[in-house]
Amino acid sequence: MVNFVANRGLAVRIFLLAQLFLYPLSPALPQGDERSQVARVLIVSENESTLNAIAEIRTALQREFEGGAPTSVELYTEYLDTVRFPGSDLRDRLVEMMTSKYADAPLDVVITIGPGAFRFILENREAIAPDVAIVAGAITEASIDPASLQENVWGIISHFDVPKTLDLALRLQPDASRIVVLSGSSDFDRSWRESARRDLAQSYHGVEVKYLSGLTLDGFKEAAAALPPTAILLVLTVFEDADGRAFIPKDATTQIASASAAPAYGVYSSYIGTGIVGGFIETFDGIGVDLALMAKRIISGSLSGERLRTSPGRPTVDWRQLARWEIHEALLPTDTLVLHHDASIWDRYRLQILAILAILMLQSGTIAALIVLDRRKRRIEKELALERLELAHLSRTTQLGELSGSFAHELNQPLTSILANAEAGIRLIDREEPDIPEIRNILEDIASSDRRAAGVIKQLRQMMLKGEVTLEPMDLNEAVSATLALLRGELVERQTKVSFIRNSEVLPVKGNMAQLQQIVLNLTMNAADAMADLPASNRRIQIETYAREDGTRTLSVSDRGSGVSPELREAAFQPFVSGKTNGMGLGLAICRSIAGAHGGTLEFDEKAGEGTRIILTLPAIGG
Amino acid sequence: MSPKEIVVAIVDDDESVRRALQRMVLSLSFDPVGFQSGDDFVASLDRRMPDCVLLDVHMPGLSGLGVLRKMTAGRRHVPAIAITGFDQPGLREKCLDAGAVAYLIKPLDSSEVANAIENATAA
Numbered sequence: 001m002v003n004f005v006a007n008r009g010l011a012v013r014i015f016l017l018a019q020l021f022l023y024p025l026s027p028a029l030p031q032g033d034e035r036s037q038v039a040r041v042l043i044v045s046e047n048e049s050t051l052n053a054i055a056e057i058r059t060a061l062q063r064e065f066e067g068g069a070p071t072s073v074e075l076y077t078e079y080l081d082t083v084r085f086p087g088s089d090l091r092d093r094l095v096e097m098m099t100s101k102y103a104d105a106p107l108d109v110v111i112t113i114g115p116g117a118f119r120f121i122l123e124n125r126e127a128i129a130p131d132v133a134i135v136a137g138a139i140t141e142a143s144i145d146p147a148s149l150q151e152n153v154w155g156i157i158s159h160f161d162v163p164k165t166l167d168l169a170l171r172l173q174p175d176a177s178r179i180v181v182l183s184g185s186s187d188f189d190r191s192w193r194e195s196a197r198r199d200l201a202q203s204y205h206g207v208e209v210k211y212l213s214g215l216t217l218d219g220f221k222e223a224a225a226a227l228p229p230t231a232i233l234l235v236l237t238v239f240e241d242a243d244g245r246a247f248i249p250k251d252a253t254t255q256i257a258s259a260s261a262a263p264a265y266g267v268y269s270s271y272i273g274t275g276i277v278g279g280f281i282e283t284f285d286g287i288g289v290d291l292a293l294m295a296k297r298i299i300s301g302s303l304s305g306e307r308l309r310t311s312p313g314r315p316t317v318d319w320r321q322l323a324r325w326e327i328h329e330a331l332l333p334t335d336t337l338v339l340h341h342d343a344s345i346w347d348r349y350r351l352q353i354l355a356i357l358a359i360l361m362l363q364s365g366t367i368a369a370l371i372v373l374d375r376r377k378r379r380i381e382k383e384l385a386l387e388r389l390e391l392a393h394l395s396r397t398t399q400l401g402e403l404s405g406s407f408a409h410e411l412n413q414p415l416t417s418i419l420a421n422a423e424a425g426i427r428l429i430d431r432e433e434p435d436i437p438e439i440r441n442i443l444e445d446i447a448s449s450d451r452r453a454a455g456v457i458k459q460l461r462q463m464m465l466k467g468e469v470t471l472e473p474m475d476l477n478e479a480v481s482a483t484l485a486l487l488r489g490e491l492v493e494r495q496t497k498v499s500f501i502r503n504s505e506v507l508p509v510k511g512n513m514a515q516l517q518q519i520v521l522n523l524t525m526n527a528a529d530a531m532a533d534l535p536a537s538n539r540r541i542q543i544e545t546y547a548r549e550d551g552t553r554t555l556s557v558s559d560r561g562s563g564v565s566p567e568l569r570e571a572a573f574q575p576f577v578s579g580k581t582n583g584m585g586l587g588l589a590i591c592r593s594i595a596g597a598h599g600g601t602l603e604f605d606e607k608a609g610e611g612t613r614i615i616l617t618l619p620a621i622g623g
Numbered sequence: 624m625s626p627k628e629i630v631v632a633i634v635d636d637d638e639s640v641r642r643a644l645q646r647m648v649l650s651l652s653f654d655p656v657g658f659q660s661g662d663d664f665v666a667s668l669d670r671r672m673p674d675c676v677l678l679d680v681h682m683p684g685l686s687g688l689g690v691l692r693k694m695t696a697g698r699r700h701v702p703a704i705a706i707t708g709f710d711q712p713g714l715r716e717k718c719l720d721a722g723a724v725a726y727l728i729k730p731l732d733s734s735e736v737a738n739a740i741e742n743a744t745a746a
Contacts, residue, residue, distance in 0.1 A: 421647075492636075
């Protein structure tokens with residue numbers, strides 16, 4: 001039903017659009033024989049044409065006259081705009097203009113919208129439309145007196161239904177704790193309150209009714225703000241407050257409804273949009289329909305009986321307020337008119353929306369799938385990084401373990417120096433004339449040897465550390481020197497000479513010290529292994545570091561061994577492939593993995609002539 | 624032969640170790656002479672034969688074992704005490720087989736060194 005209502009609104013809009021295009025095609029005035037068959041209806045509106053209420057009534061009238069009229073109806077519209085321009089001079093000119101305008105186009109019916117328009121036509125009936133039937137709309141009993149009704153004057157009387165409005169409110173708030181009826185201090189406001197009191201008394205359908213009046217506007221706002229959310233606030237009218245300040249009831253209602261802690265309701269259609277949930281209200285559309293029906297029956301001469309009829313209302317709600325108070329639409333009576341309903345967009349563009357939704361869902365699905373894949377990839381990458389870290393560490397410690405003898409030698413050298421110096425020193429002191437300068441030299445040598453031993457331990461610890469995956473700015477040359485210092489004893493033992501050529505004092509890279517040392521250690525030991533069978537004088541390793549022109553950093557390790565055949569070069573990087581009898585063959589695989597984690601590469605130099613040259617390339621620092 | 628007259632050669636490529644051992648040997652009342660490589664020591668034998676040598680096994684170039692073999696081959700026998708900071712299985716035997724009279728592991732205790740020198744020069 002709600003959709004039906006919305007569809008009807010849509011139909012009106014489409015109709016209006018059609019009118020825009022059709023108007024220029026139809027003649028302004030009917031000609032010849034058609035003239036007698038055409039009924040002329042003048043719609044006189046009190047307000048300007050752009051006022052929403054007026055436009056809705058006008059649209060409804062047009063629609064009703066177009067559909068199923070026995071004779072074709074020509075509609076004329078005058079907008080008095082006397083509310084904004086109330087001067088009597090202007091009124092006189094309006095009368096003059098309309099009199100001359102319709103002198104040659106006899107009218108059949110004059111429809112007035114609003115009490116001002118009704119009074120204007122009544123006062124100038126003789127000049128503008130003598131003896132023409134008048135149908136008054138958008139008017140209350142207060143403005144039209146059934147007792148002194150002029151000849152041929154008809155009307156649709158607007159009725160404001162408090163009980164039916166409360167029926168709607170109780171339906172929307174089944175657990176309502178109380179009803180609060182709010183009214184102002186003017187005579188009209190008071191009479192409204194008394195009328196409501198007669199209808200409702202102290203309780204309505206078992207819900208207690210309270211009457212809130214005699215307050216200032218601020219007082220009303222405070223009282224409304226203090227209401228429990230389960231209350232029902234019915235705003236009648238506030239033309240005047242307790243301080244005697246005058247208000248347009250709609251404006252006062254706007255302020256009260258926005259301050260209210262409980263849903264507000266009203267009986268006037270003009271209140272819809274002020275912040276009230278709704279009420280049992282006659283709509284402007286409904287008024288237009290009723291006026292058109294009455295006018296058509298006057299034209300066809302079939303109208304008789306009561307000249308004033310009451311316009312039926314219907315439950316009307318503001319969709320935005322339903323949302324504000326979280327009132328479910330399912331609670332609405334089926335004939336409810338839902339205004340400001342955003343869902344009309346859904347009705348209008350259902351197919352397009354569905355198509356767009358389908359595309360969006362497909363896209364979202366694709367994106368979601370990509371995100372899932374990406375997350376999975378990241379997780380796997382993270383796990384791999386951890387595994388690489390573990391494996392690199394395991395491989396490193398294993399390798400260091402194999403070299404423990406040389407490290408013991410590296411430590412034993414300074415320890416030997418310390419012990420020998422200390423014992424010599426003691427004997428020197430025991431002499432009758434101790435050689436103090438020599439004792440001083442001895443102590444200095446002890447201190448420096450001690451530092452050397454501490455340095456070895458520090459280097460070892462550093463390489464034994466598992467460390468983090470994070471890369472820090474560091475010196476690639478330092479990684480080489482520190483590793484070579486550790487390997488000194490081993491290389492001496494293997495009768496292998498190493499020359500380290502650095503093309504700059506410091507070569508900054510972003511890396512992990514222990515892991516890069518591991519690469520240096522691996523490559524150096526591989527080179528030493530490769531030359532084990534050569535005469536000692538030929539066992540030479542050359543390590544070179546330099547920065548390329550593009551900023552990338554390079555470390556190369558060359559040996560004079562028999563070299564690695566091109567077929568075996570790639571295989572050498574595979575795990576568990578080893579040319580040696582001991583070790584797991586993980587060395588180069590792990591080194592390449594470390595290089596990759598540093599954003600670099602580890603490859604054999606294809607151009608190396610004699611022996612093997614393996615090159616580590618690391619990215620330029622700082623991009 | 625009084626201790627002061629006993630010349631003890633000390634061959635170690637590590638300068639600080641060599642210097643410390645020279646001091647220790649001196650404090651034991653022997654006459655120390657230092658050499659920074661095996662080759663230097665072997666070359667010196669043509670000029671003067673020490674009474675005894677403290678010989679580091681691990682040296683670049685001519686290693687301690689190399690020195691022992693060269694002395695044997697050149698019939699220039701100096702009682703050698705092999706010293707090492709890198710004790711490995713089989714190394715002691717290798718050294719003794721190559722002609723060393725003693726095998727000591729670094730760091731060296733002075734009484735151990737004194738005993739070794741006295742034993743090596745007693746013959």
